[in-house]
Amino acid sequence: MYNQSDLKDLVDKALLNLSYSDEAKKLIEPVSYILSIGGKRLRPVMALMACNLFSDKIGKAIMPAAGIEVFHNFTLVHDDIMDNAPVRRNLPTIHSKWNVNQAILSGDVMAFIANECFLHAPPDKLISVFHTFNKAAIEVCTGQQLDMDYEKTSAITRQQYLRMIELKTAVLVSASLKIGALIGGAEEKDSDLLYEFGRNLGLAFQIQDDMLDIWGDSQVFGKTRGGDIVANKKTLPLIRALELAEGKVLKQLREQLSAKDPDPEEKVRIIISIYDKLKIREATEKTADDYIDSAFTLLGKVSVSSERKKELENLAGSLIGRDR
Amino acid sequence: MYNQSDLKDLVDKALLNLSYSDEAKKLIEPVSYILSIGGKRLRPVMALMACNLFSDKIGKAIMPAAGIEVFHNFTLVHDDIMDNAPVRRNLPTIHSKWNVNQAILSGDVMAFIANECFLHAPPDKLISVFHTFNKAAIEVCTGQQLDMDYEKTSAITRQQYLRMIELKTAVLVSASLKIGALIGGAEEKDSDLLYEFGRNLGLAFQIQDDMLDIWGDSQVFGKTRGGDIVANKKTLPLIRALELAEGKVLKQLREQLSAKDPDPEEKVRIIISIYDKLKIREATEKTADDYIDSAFTLLGKVSVSSERKKELENLAGSLIGRDR
Numbered sequence: 001m002y003n004q005s006d007l008k009d010l011v012d013k014a015l016l017n018l019s020y021s022d023e024a025k026k027l028i029e030p031v032s033y034i035l036s037i038g039g040k041r042l043r044p045v046m047a048l049m050a051c052n053l054f055s056d057k058i059g060k061a062i063m064p065a066a067g068i069e070v071f072h073n074f075t076l077v078h079d080d081i082m083d084n085a086p087v088r089r090n091l092p093t094i095h096s097k098w099n100v101n102q103a104i105l106s107g108d109v110m111a112f113i114a115n116e117c118f119l120h121a122p123p124d125k126l127i128s129v130f131h132t133f134n135k136a137a138i139e140v141c142t143g144q145q146l147d148m149d150y151e152k153t154s155a156i157t158r159q160q161y162l163r164m165i166e167l168k169t170a171v172l173v174s175a176s177l178k179i180g181a182l183i184g185g186a187e188e189k190d191s192d193l194l195y196e197f198g199r200n201l202g203l204a205f206q207i208q209d210d211m212l213d214i215w216g217d218s219q220v221f222g223k224t225r226g227g228d229i230v231a232n233k234k235t236l237p238l239i240r241a242l243e244l245a246e247g248k249v250l251k252q253l254r255e256q257l258s259a260k261d262p263d264p265e266e267k268v269r270i271i272i273s274i275y276d277k278l279k280i281r282e283a284t285e286k287t288a289d290d291y292i293d294s295a296f297t298l299l300g301k302v303s304v305s306s307e308r309k310k311e312l313e314n315l316a317g318s319l320i321g322r323d324r
Numbered sequence: 325m326y327n328q329s330d331l332k333d334l335v336d337k338a339l340l341n342l343s344y345s346d347e348a349k350k351l352i353e354p355v356s357y358i359l360s361i362g363g364k365r366l367r368p369v370m371a372l373m374a375c376n377l378f379s380d381k382i383g384k385a386i387m388p389a390a391g392i393e394v395f396h397n398f399t400l401v402h403d404d405i406m407d408n409a410p411v412r413r414n415l416p417t418i419h420s421k422w423n424v425n426q427a428i429l430s431g432d433v434m435a436f437i438a439n440e441c442f443l444h445a446p447p448d449k450l451i452s453v454f455h456t457f458n459k460a461a462i463e464v465c466t467g468q469q470l471d472m473d474y475e476k477t478s479a480i481t482r483q484q485y486l487r488m489i490e491l492k493t494a495v496l497v498s499a500s501l502k503i504g505a506l507i508g509g510a511e512e513k514d515s516d517l518l519y520e521f522g523r524n525l526g527l528a529f530q531i532q533d534d535m536l537d538i539w540g541d542s543q544v545f546g547k548t549r550g551g552d553i554v555a556n557k558k559t560l561p562l563i564r565a566l567e568l569a570e571g572k573v574l575k576q577l578r579e580q581l582s583a584k585d586p587d588p589e590e591k592v593r594i595i596i597s598i599y600d601k602l603k604i605r606e607a608t609e610k611t612a613d614d615y616i617d618s619a620f621t622l623l624g625k626v627s628v629s630s631e632r633k634k635e636l637e638n639l640a641g642s643l644i645g646r647d648r
Contacts, residue, residue: 023470024473026473078432101405101472104405105402105406108432109461111436112461112462115439115457119455130443131443134439134443137436138345138433146348149350
């Protein structure tokens, strides 16, 4: 079985070896830039692990896995424009290093570079692989739309929030696993189980990420705590707090949310104290834990030996802080 | 044989019947809008005509043809952002009717809707169809990049210009014809001939379009004449004039190009008079005619009866004003 580090190397190598026409260097420079500033390549690594569950030969899955990473980076480039984000992975985003038009166009070309990667899937799996990808890609766009819509909505429900992060984040994890499984020769039942495993894992991961912003150790996670709180970002803790708060506490919470130019540190302190009163941390952890339990139960049902599942289990465990 | 009008109806119907999730209405509204404001659907119609050359059954080509039109509109949506264009087909562009972020995201989703259309190609043609599409899509992005680059370049050569319009405009016409031919069961030699036919036709069409801006009848073509001249757009007539002009005439041309806030009508009048002196119209027409001749010669070599080629010949003839 291949481990995470082996697989990341294979993905990095495939991404580095993508060939481009050099007819318009300015088009490709940003593509090489965003693909070189890395990240853990989690989605393609998971695709390869899913393939490896069913087949010892993972070579046939490497290009489609690279395609998933190219697509993922395409969404980052365009999302960063829409979110007006100047920095990603501690480096300037494409639209800030170049300009918005360049980020649109270099992003666009990545969608078709990704397509070309998927065409390397085994011919008898091509339609199912491509359909799984297209469905996920359309859903990721839908999730980004809901995220933008919800920014302008005064209140959203927990259900709306969970569906939004499912579309924006979890479905691509799901699709990566399913694509890998399909290429590995999995039966439908197993590829569907892995899809659902990915969905639950992705949801848990995103909820934990929201929690890190509030209760995380900023030295460990490299972000300033409370950014989401200052921005009134509608994360699960805030949505739940608005559901649970009553009387004075609700009034205090609403005041903080509507305050013009509040002192950021003070705002973070007050809102966290409200969360503590309402036991939001425990409730949110419970939600994430339920998804984690579901994820591992689903993985358990996949019809290959526990031995073969070890690498995927380890990776999932490390992602959601439950090392087994 | 199906005629242009039959085929346009089939394409319109296929586009109208595309199904979308209604989970994010705001994402899809602009997609339906841009696809409903029409145009002649030339690319998908040509794809279907190319299919019809080799097969009486064109049903299998309809969804891929629709995919080409969805992709083409995706490029229009994003190009309009980059070009800062407020109006298309006499209606507001998506980024002006909604906003730039919406135009980016609704554009993006169209790329994956197009993908899903291509998956309806016959399975044994899927790889060649998809590869032809991806290659064209990457080239269209490359052409748009060169167009943006050349805006900031003081002078470009005829060769650079022709390659830019080839990438930006002609290759999608080529790819449409080739995709239709492949689905219709054409042999490689014939699908390549149709690809080259499309390339020459697309180049001729674009050069003629540049000429219309200068020498066209504004009442017939619905555009104010001379817009490209006022904007110093590097079209073939201007590039050639800069090559041919000498002495006083060159000095006069350069003055017009570098004048700050010139009177637009005066500028158009002077530059057209320079073009007349240098016989630019005749030279440009000759270039277009050479491409047209090549196009029809290539179409003539396609190994099906002249009878079957009639519809495609008629359509091409009407596009480049050479009705046969």
